[in-house]
Amino acid sequence: MNDTESKVNVDTGAVCTCVSKDYLQAILPVLKNHLLQIEGIQFSSASNNMYPFGILDTNLVFTNPEGSVRIKTENFVMDNSISQHIIFGNYYLNIYGIDINSHKDRYFTIGGNKRQKFAFSNMPKQISMVSSKKDTYEEGFVANRLVEAQINPPLAPKMRNELIDVLYTYNNAFASDNE
Known part of the structure; x- marks a missing residue:
């Protein structure tokens, strides 16, 4: 994201692309200078209500030795989210023709180009610059x-x-009484 390596979760069930305020501040410390303010929008996830902090325009780059793909995205920054990754929603999956569901191998394509395949990498459980924030997320x-x-x-x-x-x-396995 914007020349900073980030962990991204491609979520076909998410309508929009969003990121937690804490995770974003860990990878982009000048966060407040670039946010578009939003009001009157309500979000909810499978587990709770989400409170938007603002919108951040970014570029996500999917790297590939045969040619990388840059995607301009609007990320809804969530004040109360504890996720430690960007949630890449189906809005951009549809716009850019990203296909992740129909392959026996672990790859995805963008724009229907079957010759340019992007591999799903085995990411480490934590990215070093975010691992110091684990205590805050856990608290x-x-x-x-x-x-x-x-x-x-x-x-x-x-x-x-x-x-x-x-x-x-x-923690994603748990639900509250009202869920």
Whole structure:
């Protein structure tokens, strides 16, 4: 994103492209200088309501040895999202003809060009410049999602932290009472 390596989740169920404010500030520290303000728009994900912070125009570049593809995108910056990646929604999948569903191999194409294939890379679990933010994301997860959880008090601190790490890693598997 804008010459900064970023982790992107291609989400066919997401209508728009969005990114968490915290993740964006980690990779683009001058965030506030480039935001378009928005008001009166409501968003929701599968797990909760999302609160928009603004819109950021960016360029996403899909690299390929045979020729990279640059896509201009509008990213909705979400104030309360804890994701550590950009969510690339189906709006741009449709506009740019990105096909990710019909292949036995792990690649995708853009614009129907079957000769130019982009491989899905095996990304490390964390990108180094964002890994320092993990504690902040995890604290937000504990404060917002585990607020009603009752963890056995006699658990040793190390065991409690390991349990929270596992719960945080698989946090997409949980839903609240109203979901």
